[in-house]
Amino acid sequence: MTRTSSHPRPAPADDLGVDLYRTMARIRHFETAASRLLASGELPGFLHLSIGQEAVAAGVCRALTDDDYLTTTHRGHGHCIAKGARIDLMLAELFGRAPGYCGGRSGSMHLADPGLGILGANAIVAAGVPIAVGGGLAAATRGRGQVAVAFFGDGAVAEGVVHESLNLAALWRLPVLFVCEDNQYAEMTPTETHLNNRDITAYASAHQVPAETVDGNDALAVFSAAERMVRRARDGDGPSFLHCRTYRWHGHFEGDAQNYREAAEVEAWRGRDPLRVLRLRMADESVPTAIDAECEREIALAVEWARAQPSPDPGSVTAHVYQPDGASCGS
Amino acid sequence: MRKLKYWQAINSGLAEELRRDPAVMLLGEDVGRPGGAFGATQGLHAEFGEHRVRDTPISEAALTGTAVGAALAGLRPVVEIMFFDFVTLAMDQLVNQAAKMGYLSMGRFPVPLTVRTMCGAGLGSGPQHAQGLEGWLAAVPGLKVVWSSTPADAKALLKAAIRDPDPVVVIESAALWSVRGEVPDDPEATVSIGRAVIRRSGRDATLVAWGAAVTRCLTAADILAAEGIDAEVLDLRTLSPLDTEEVLASLHRTGRLVVVQDATGPCSVGAEVIRLAATEGFAALRAPAELVSAPFAPVPFPPGLERAYFPQDDDVVAAVRRSVGKEM
Missing domain, CATH: 3.40.50.920 (Rossmann fold)
Structure with a gap:
């Protein structure tokens, strides 16, 4: 499969704030475009957007390198972009086009990139959590100081495999960072209806995994906590749990009527827009404005490119069910 | 050729693959120091150490998921799920994850995972230790499923499974556990998966x-x-x-x-x-x-x-x- 693109990724800025802002802006513009494309009928399938939660992806992934692993969820575009995934290939995948990340056969919920250690987004709630523990096990075995991050939502906390994974990672002191992106709704069900103990860090503490709650709309706060936890993992001191309180502006999926929450609640959280929170702390107002314009152009070009790509050959539908003997494995 | 019991052939196959490839790792309940609930991993913990032959909690779902992740990240994990019936606890990871990653990634993310499990049929082990659920697994595109009837195959198919780029479920029979048979000495003797x-x-x-x-x-x-x-x-x-x-x-x-x-x-x-x-x-x-x-x-x-x-x-x-x- 060849991958060509009309435009390169913007070069990372050396300044932390600028870098975090740029990542969040790319996510915001990407998802805003995806939302529009789905609404206009151009994108097939389901779309789960993380607009409003960008600071978690940006803050955590700023503490990682390409060599580190992550797993994410059905709401995973932001994590992939923050880890360095190519926006043009992501869009092609959303369009279901052949040059997409997964050949256009997987759509929004299964993005994966071996080169960037993205061990997969996932359409099964909590399924990526033990997979990240496996990344941590491979990292520990290799001993090069890599870490693995499991992104999951507050909804996943009610899945048994999260608790099994916390126990396993703690037991083996694996370099794993559990990041609970608490957007306060398990799909459409508010936390108080699905968790008896709403102190989410308590579930980590029960397994003696150090845990911390941060403002998930403050990218600098997320980064600062993630950086400490990643360092701890690299030093061989085992897993940590980062609980990020944030909020999902859009519905569980695009098209969700959202009759389960008040418009005023959404408005209140829009007032705490993670991009604005950071923007207000940046010295030069013109910098984020320029980044926004740049991202808008980048996404528009990528949409144009992706839209023009061919669909996968229907004859390829059974390709790669099984791999050829001697296929190379892992990275 | 030498005569080995079915379980000894499994043990010999595991030892050879652990020796052959440093990426091979065994994970499972009781596989380490105890040497396996029925002896299949005897001596391996002593020879290869606790990092390559790992005792795990009774957490089939997380264990299998961890093995999927480790396989994606370059290891060749061999998971033991003690009884076939317990595979039901790992179905998400087997069916939704391991079986699909190679396909969804257009082959860029193969999952070289082996899951060993034993069917307890014929030993009076009852309704949750003796089921044959092979039809469930064989219905899933992306999984390979093998089941040996002789000690020679028990070893050769297991070795082929460990070397295979796809997830393979290797089912073993408790009823054959102590049956003896000729097993080739050649550590390169394998049986092709997919051949009757x-x-x-x-x-x-x-x-x-x-x-x-x-x-x-x-x-x-x-x-x-x-x-x-x-x-x-x-x-x-x-x-x-x-x-x-x-x-x-x-x-x-x-x-x-x-x-x-x-x-x-x-x-x-x-x-x-x-x-x-x-x-x-x-x-x-x-x-x-x-x-x-x-x-x-x-x-x-x-x-x-x-x-x-x-x-x-x-x-x-x-x-x-x-x-x-x-x-x-």
Whole structure:
């Protein structure tokens, strides 16, 4: 499969704030475009957007390198972009086009990139959590100081495999960072209806995994906590749990009527827009404005490119069910 | 060649692959210091250490998920799930994750994972330790499923599974655990996944089986031979992907098909073999194909009932007689 693109990724800025802002802006513009494309009928399938939660992806992934692993969820575009995934290939995948990340056969919920250690987004709630523990096990075995991050939502906390994974990672002191992106709704069900103990860090503490709650709309706060936890993992001191309180502006999926929450609640959280929170702390107002314009152009070009790509050959539908003997494995 | 018991052959295969490839790692309940609940990993913890032969909590879902992640990240994990029935606890990771990653990534993210598990049928182990769920797994594109009937295959297929780029579920039979057989010494001796084998040649009818049922088919073939009925016994060895070529070739030689399985019938591997005969093999059939299976009921525990539940030599003999038109 060849991958060509009309435009390169913007070069990372050396300044932390600028870098975090740029990542969040790319996510915001990407998802805003995806939302529009789905609404206009151009994108097939389901779309789960993380607009409003960008600071978690940006803050955590700023503490990682390409060599580190992550797993994410059905709401995973932001994590992939923050880890360095190519926006043009992501869009092609959303369009279901052949040059997409997964050949256009997987759509929004299964993005994966071996080169960037993205061990997969996932359409099964909590399924990526033990997979990240496996990344941590491979990292520990290799001993090069890599870490693995499991992104999951507050909804996943009610899945048994999260608790099994916390126990396993703690037991083996694996370099794993559990990041609970608490957007306060398990799909459409508010936390108080699905968790008896709403102190989410308590579930980590029960397994003696150090845990911390941060403002998930403050990218600098997320980064600062993630950086400490990643360092701890690299030093061989085992897993940590980062609980990020944030909020999902859009519905569980695009098209969700959202009759389960008040418009005023959404408005209140829009007032705490993670991009604005950071923007207000940046010295030069013109910098984020320029980044926004740049991202808008980048996404528009990528949409144009992706839209023009061919669909996968229907004859390829059974390709790669099984791999050829001697296929190379892992990275 | 040397004579090994079925479990010793498994043990020898694991040791050889651990020696051969530093990426191979064993994970499972009791596989480390205890040497496996039934001895299959004896001595491996001592030779390869606690990092490569890891005792785990009783967390089949997380354990299998961890192995999927480790496989994606470059290791070749071998997970032991003590009894076949417990595989149900790991189904998300097997069915939704391991089986699909290679496909969804266009082959860029293969999952070289091996899951070993043991079917307790025939030992009075009851309804949650003796099921044959191979049909569940064989129905999932992306998974490979193998089940050995001899010590030599138990070793060779396991080694092939560990070297395979895809997730392979290796089912072992408790009923064969102490059966001895010749096993090649050559550490490079493997059996290709996807290839059935003829255990006994015959002209009158084809008996298809796998795992412990193969032994009963061979005994039945001896009984039938004494009556002048010449049965061929085909051991599938790989349940997915199915060796349709070998099954059809045998059916064309004999014209009659009797499938014998310890699992229940509906939606089973046996039913799939019959489907193959009814479609691609129809012209060769000289009699209705027969499926000799467990009744559609959970596995009972007491010896008398268990014997009545799993197909026995006599049941196989009777089915072949019906097929060749010599009912007694």
